[in-house]
Amino acid sequence: MELNQFLILSAFIFAVGVYGVLARRNGVLVLMSVELMLNAVNINLIAFSAFNHNIRGNIFALFITAIAAAEVGVGLAIVLLIYRNLRSPDLDRVEQLKG
Amino acid sequence: MWEQQVVFWLLALAMGGAAIGVVRSNDVVHSVLFLIVVLAGAAAQYILLAAEFVAWVQVLIYIGAVVVLFLFGVMLTRAPMGDDGARLNNDQRGAAAVVALLIFGVLTALLVDAFGGQEIRFGADLVAQGRPQAIGSDLFRNFVVPFEVLSMLLLAALVGAVVLARKD
Amino acid sequence: MLNSVWIIVALPALSFVIILFFGKRLPKHGAEVAITAVAASFIGSCWAAVEWIDRVNASEHAAGIAGFFGKGMMPSDSAQGGVEPVVNSLTWWQSGGIDFGVGTYVDGLTVMMVFVVTLISLLVHIYSTGYMHDDKRYTWYYAGLSLFTASMLTLVVASGTLQMLVGWELVGFCSFMLIGFWWEDRENSRAAIKAFLTTRTGDIGLIIGIIILFTAVGTFNIAGTNAYALQGANNHDILLIASICLLIGIMGKSGQFPLHTWLPDAMAGPTPVSALIHAATMVVAGVYLGARLYPVFYEGFSISNGGINMMALVGGITILVGASLAFVQRDIKKVLAYSTISQLGYMVMALGVGAWVAAVFHLFTHAIFKALLFLGAGSVSHGGTHHSFDMREMGGLRKKMPITFWTFIIGSLALAGIFPLAGFWSKDEILVNAGSQGFELFLIIGLVGAFLTAAYMTRCVYLTFFGEYRGKHHPHESERSITTPLIILAGLAIVGGMINAAPLGIKKFTEWVEPTTNFPKVVHAEFDVPLAVISVSIAMLAIGVMSYFMFRREELTKFKGLTQRNRLARSGYTLLERKYYLDYLYENVIVEGIRTPIARAMYWFNQTVIDGLVNFLGRGAVRVGRFAYENIDQRGIDRAINASANEIGAAGGVLQRVQSGSVQRYALYIFAAVGVMSVALFVLSVS
Numbered sequence: 026m027e028l029n030q031f032l033i034l035s036a037f038i039f040a041v042g043v044y045g046v047l048a049r050r051n052g053v054l055v056l057m058s059v060e061l062m063l064n065a066v067n068i069n070l071i072a073f074s075a076f077n078h079n080i081r082g083n084i085f086a087l088f089i090t091a092i093a094a095a096e097v098g099v100g101l102a103i104v105l106l107i108y109r110n111l112r113s114p115d116l117d118r119v120e121q122l123k124g
Numbered sequence: 125m126w127e128q129q130v131v132f133w134l135l136a137l138a139m140g141g142a143a144i145g146v147v148r149s150n151d152v153v154h155s156v157l158f159l160i161v162v163l164a165g166a167a168a169q170y171i172l173l174a175a176e177f178v179a180w181v182q183v184l185i186y187i188g189a190v191v192v193l194f195l196f197g198v199m200l201t202r203a204p205m206g207d208d209g210a211r212l213n214n215d216q217r218g219a220a221a222v223v224a225l226l227i228f229g230v231l232t233a234l235l236v237d238a239f240g241g242q243e244i245r246f247g248a249d250l251v252a253q254g255r256p257q258a259i260g261s262d263l264f265r266n267f268v269v270p271f272e273v274l275s276m277l278l279l280a281a282l283v284g285a286v287v288l289a290r291k292d
Numbered sequence: 293m294l295n296s297v298w299i300i301v302a303l304p305a306l307s308f309v310i311i312l313f314f315g316k317r318l319p320k321h322g323a324e325v326a327i328t329a330v331a332a333s334f335i336g337s338c339w340a341a342v343e344w345i346d347r348v349n350a351s352e353h354a355a356g357i358a359g360f361f362g363k364g365m366m367p368s369d370s371a372q373g374g375v376e377p378v379v380n381s382l383t384w385w386q387s388g389g390i391d392f393g394v395g396t397y398v399d400g401l402t403v404m405m406v407f408v409v410t411l412i413s414l415l416v417h418i419y420s421t422g423y424m425h426d427d428k429r430y431t432w433y434y435a436g437l438s439l440f441t442a443s444m445l446t447l448v449v450a451s452g453t454l455q456m457l458v459g460w461e462l463v464g465f466c467s468f469m470l471i472g473f474w475w476e477d478r479e480n481s482r483a484a485i486k487a488f489l490t491t492r493t494g495d496i497g498l499i500i501g502i503i504i505l506f507t508a509v510g511t512f513n514i515a516g517t518n519a520y521a522l523q524g525a526n527n528h529d530i531l532l533i534a535s536i537c538l539l540i541g542i543m544g545k546s547g548q549f550p551l552h553t554w555l556p557d558a559m560a561g562p563t564p565v566s567a568l569i570h571a572a573t574m575v576v577a578g579v580y581l582g583a584r585l586y587p588v589f590y591e592g593f594s595i596s597n598g599g600i601n602m603m604a605l606v607g608g609i610t611i612l613v614g615a616s617l618a619f620v621q622r623d624i625k626k627v628l629a630y631s632t633i634s635q636l637g638y639m640v641m642a643l644g645v646g647a648w649v650a651a652v653f654h655l656f657t658h659a660i661f662k663a664l665l666f667l668g669a670g671s672v673s674h675g676g677t678h679h680s681f682d683m684r685e686m687g688g689l690r691k692k693m694p695i696t697f698w699t700f701i702i703g704s705l706a707l708a709g710i711f712p713l714a715g716f717w718s719k720d721e722i723l724v725n726a727g728s729q730g731f732e733l734f735l736i737i738g739l740v741g742a743f744l745t746a747a748y749m750t751r752c753v754y755l756t757f758f759g760e761y762r763g764k765h766h767p768h769e770s771e772r773s774i775t776t777p778l779i780i781l782a783g784l785a786i787v788g789g790m791i792n793a794a795p796l797g798i799k800k801f802t803e804w805v806e807p808t809t810n811f812p813k814v815v816h817a818e819f820d821v822p823l824a825v826i827s828v829s830i831a832m833l834a835i836g837v838m839s840y841f842m843f844r845r846e847e848l849t850k851f852k853g854l855t856q857r858n859r860l861a862r863s864g865y866t867l868l869e870r871k872y873y874l875d876y877l878y879e880n881v882i883v884e885g886i887r888t889p890i891a892r893a894m895y896w897f898n899q900t901v902i903d904g905l906v907n908f909l910g911r912g913a914v915r916v917g918r919f920a921y922e923n924i925d926q927r928g929i930d931r932a933i934n935a936s937a938n939e940i941g942a943a944g945g946v947l948q949r950v951q952s953g954s955v956q957r958y959a960l961y962i963f964a965a966v967g968v969m970s971v972a973l974f975v976l977s978v979s
Contacts (some may be wrong), residue, residue, distance in 0.1 A: 041144055043223065044221055045147035051201075053199070071170050
């Protein structure tokens with residue numbers, strides 16, 4: 026099998042994740058899109074790990090999985106906080122950065 | 125090899141479709157279900173790539189824990205269940221689609237340019253490399269410090285999540 | 293000890309960590325840890341100083357022997373009496389084959405700075421046990437002081453410019469933290485932010501300068517950089533640009549004109565902090581940088597040629613600006629703050645005229661007497677006016693607070709440069725060097741500055757200690773923990789200058805501190821009796837004139853009367869009171885200009901200028917068209933032109949939406965930019 030099959034699949038999922046992060050209003054959905062992007066990265070790492078016959082890719086993928094879990098925990102806590110303060114999980118209500 | 129190819133393409137189609145489902149579905153719960161499909165597909169891809177241990181970790185952590193967290197998040201924020209597309213998407217969908225396509229295009233062009241035509245060689249050593257034994261020995265021989273740092277990070281995330289979400 | 297000065301640095305850092313974790317549970321709430329650590333550091337620095345002096349003497353001895361046996365016997369370096377600095381370093385990290393080291397670089401300058409920093413810091417620590425006694429963030433305060441001391445020492449012993457930058461930023465952060473110590477008051481937190489941002493502005497120059505030097509030299513090493521600078525004239529342009537950039541960093545940190553405006557506001561912090569950070573140590577970091585990398589400045593600004601150079605000019609302007617602004621302050625700490633600015637101007641000017649030793653010597657004496665003055669001001673507010681620094685509420689404290697009064701007088705006289713106190717020797721050395729090396733302009737500035745200094749200190753002392761008490765409290769002398777540091781500092785202010793009393797043949801300071809290797813051949817001017825007499829008489833004259841004004845009229849009214857009668861005097865007073873309108877320029881013009889979205893400005897530009905222009909051109913064209921082309925529809929053209937004008941206006945509106953405040957909008961721009969740039973890179977690399 027070609028290496029590029031996996032890489033391009035991963036690129037596609039990454040791009041879909043980018044779309045989700047940019048176009049979704051709900052904070053939970055944005056976090057899910059971030060998960061898509063992280064998974065795309067993982068596929069990349071595993072594919073290269075197999076391509077180079079090097080175990081390091083697997084280990085990095087494990088690290089990313091753990092970090093993703095931490096990120097979801099904190100991210101959801103932030104969304105909850107936004108929800109509690111603004112009565113809505115919508116990220117476009119958060120506009121205190123407005124110039 | 126053709127069996128592998130068939131499986132790959134089936135999985136790839138399912139994953140691509142489900143990924144689009146995650147970001148385009150008009151129901152938050154459906155999005156979570158689509159996400160499960162993508163995550164499970166990714167796990168299956170890992171098995172195709174002989175990364176057995178990572179595949180099971182993926183199933184356990186992502187599908188077992190992260191997705192449950194998402195479901196909690198959906199419930200706690202009382203996200204609208206049922207068909208409500210207007211509230212789930214913002215007004216920059218078109219621009220976002222253009223940017224996503226741009227990124228996909230440039231990534232694909234780059235990958236084809238860099239790795240076009242290179243094959244993955246499968247063999248017994250690859251299978252051995254994906255086993256928990258090999259990963260465990262490399263992880264605890266060469267990556268002990270990052271491993272410990274990661275545990276600190278998880279602890280910090282735990283505390284941070286509690287502090288953020290606590291009602292006071 | 294010279295090889296292990298890192299211990300001196302590590303002790304306060306350790307104390308910071310201990311206080312942070314256990315401070316509140318300790319019997320004295322952390323103060324004892326901090327004081328013990330700094331005291332140990334101070335002992336260490338004394339030990340290091342003794343060892344360094346031994347080393348200098350041994351080397352002279354060796355040079356003497358070498359001279360006796362003939363030059364062939366000894367390596368040429370030590371035959372010239374060169375005392376090599378003690379350098380220790382280890383690799384911090386490695387990247388691209390370049391070592392980024394941390395380490396200690398110990399020579400006379402380092403030892404002197406370490407001594408000053410630990411001494412003042414120790415006294416301030418002791419003083420604060422009394423001054424900050426009832427503060428609710430007492431523990432936190434001591435943690436801050438410890439961290440500051442550790443950072444300042446890191447900066448001072450640094451073996452490379454990168455490590456210096458780390459210390460430099462850390463002291464900036466500590467300064468921010470301690471200025472805003474009472475952050476509940478909005479004024480204070482604003483002052484802290486202002487100080488941080490203004491010094492950061494200068495830091496950009498510093499960072500660029502360090503990068504330029506690194507690119508040119510190939511190492512961050514101080515010794516290597518200095519050796520490179522002294523190599524020859526072929527790299528003069530690089531050195532010039534680098535020294536201009538570094539000078540901007542000095543301007544930010546050491547409060548040089550025009551970046552000095554943060555220093556008076558920094559007085560919002562607790563007074564001991566002002567004494568330690570904003571008078572004695574952190575603000576001289578800029579001067580220290582100038583002294584440490586002196587060969588770069590010396591070659592870059594061609595100081596040996598004489599005449600006017602940027603460094604001396606900046607220092608000279610700062611002397612006059614700071615001294616004149618000190619006149620109109622009502623807050624005793626602000627008088628001292630402007631005085632600090634002015635004295636820092638002396639140091640920078642001294643560096644600029646090639647008087648290295650004089651600059652460093654003035655740094656040394658100034659640290660002592662200005663810390664004394666600040667602590668005295670703190671004592672006045674502590675015991676006399678109940679935490680007010682307004683001189684209108686003081687007066688008549690001479691009898692009530694005798695120790696504070698006498699130590700303050702000694703500090704003021706030292707600052708004014710009256711023989712034989714500390715300030716006299718160092719200021720005189722600056723003046724005599726400026727005069728003897730073709731910098732007459734700066735000699736005159738220095739003398740004018742001396743006059744102003746003596747005059748504003750007379751005003752300050754009069755308003756604080758003489759006349760009638762104008763406050764509403766019951767002034768009393770401060771407790772022992774406050775007066776003891778004052779007495780120690782006053783003693784040092786009396787004798788400290790003798791260490792380099794040239795006419796008495798004592799030149800120990802020069803001998804011990806001035807580097808002998810990797811150093812440009814600066815000329816040392818000889819002590820000049822007439823000049824010394826002139827400068828002292830100028831200071832005496834100023835004191836006399838001011839006292840005459842003050843005592844005769846008893847109140848400020850005389851000065852006010854003058855400004856009310858005389859229009860010129862009034863406008864001068866207003867100009868000074870508004871601090872030359874610099875704050876106005878920074879806050880209302882520059883900051884507002886940036887804060888108001890740029891997009892709005894563009895929108896306005898589109899709406900009025902371009903729109904108007906297009907409409908104007910359009911109308912002109914229409915008029916021409918009406919005569920020349922009767923059959924072309926006038927309204928069509930008009931509409932087309934208006935439409936295009938509207939388009940442009942709408943484009944401005946689109947630009948305005950860039951600052952939407954929506955995080956996802958920003959994310960969209962980021963991803964789009966990444967995509968576009970990757971395409972560009974890809975196209976460039978493929979073709």
